[in-house]
Amino acid sequence: MVKGKFITFEGCEGSGKSTQIRLLSEYLDKAGIPYIVTREPGGSPIAEQLRKIILDGKNMEMCDECEALLYAAARFQHLKDIVVPALEDGKLVICDRYVDSSLAYQGVARGLGTDFVESINSRALEEFQPDLTVFLNIPPDAAFNRKHGADKNDRMEKQGLDFHMRVYEGYLSLLPKYPRICAVECGGSKYETSEKIISLLKSKGIIV
Numbered sequence: 001m002v003k004g005k006f007i008t009f010e011g012c013e014g015s016g017k018s019t020q021i022r023l024l025s026e027y028l029d030k031a032g033i034p035y036i037v038t039r040e041p042g043g044s045p046i047a048e049q050l051r052k053i054i055l056d057g058k059n060m061e062m063c064d065e066c067e068a069l070l071y072a073a074a075r076f077q078h079l080k081d082i083v084v085p086a087l088e089d090g091k092l093v094i095c096d097r098y099v100d101s102s103l104a105y106q107g108v109a110r111g112l113g114t115d116f117v118e119s120i121n122s123r124a125l126e127e128f129q130p131d132l133t134v135f136l137n138i139p140p141d142a143a144f145n146r147k148h149g150a151d152k153n154d155r156m157e158k159q160g161l162d163f164h165m166r167v168y169e170g171y172l173s174l175l176p177k178y179p180r181i182c183a184v185e186c187g188g189s190k191y192e193t194s195e196k197i198i199s200l201l202k203s204k205g206i207i208v
């Protein structure tokens with residue numbers, strides 16, 4: 001029986017997910033709300049091994065289907081190892097990226113199609129659906145400038161700006177289909193964005 005709530009953060013590279021998750025954690029610490037922070041791909045020993053293969057800059061010949069299946073494989077291992085036990089413990093689970101990353105990156109930007117990506121992730125979408133997904137809405141050109149460029153050893157970050165523009169458009173296309181995804185505008189300071197996220201979590205009954 002699942003008792004905790006499951007929330008995920010999504011956005012383009014450099015959109016500020018890590019900063020926002022840190023600010024939310026500080027708020028939850030002060031409020032005394034039990035939670036865990038985890039991330040995809042990775043987050044548990046087997047899933048971290050898969051992460052290394054997926055993101056290794058040397059694996060440039062990996063085909064798109066293999067990439068999508070490895071992300072899905074890492075996802076299910078991480079669900080079983082980390083997410084489900086924490087939810088059963090009644091904790092709030094905060095996950096940095098989840099199935100919507102696969103839909104935007106592999107489904108749209110790689111061009112595999114969201115039907116294919118939904119099919120290999122159907123169990124995650126049906127049985128382990130997040131209660132809420134926070135999408136940090138900032139286009140990749142603005143986000144990259146904030147992050148001071150890409151990591152040259154990271155296979156995904158090595159993709160050009162046009163790839164990341166397609167990722168962004170992919171995210172926007174998910175919004176009408178998945179009402180659990182809430183876009184948070186991040187034009188203001190990181191503290192203003194954090195306040196918006198906390199208000200959103202309160203308004204959706206995720207935290208009190």
Ligand code: TYD
Pocket residue numbers: 012013014017040041055071096097098099100101102103105106156157
């Ligand atoms: P990471 O270093 O964690 O990036 P970020 O800090 O931007 O989250 O690397 C994760 C990379 O994997 C990132 O480029 C997004 C990509 N990704 C997918 O393409 N599909 C997925 O399903 C997931 C979870 C991540």
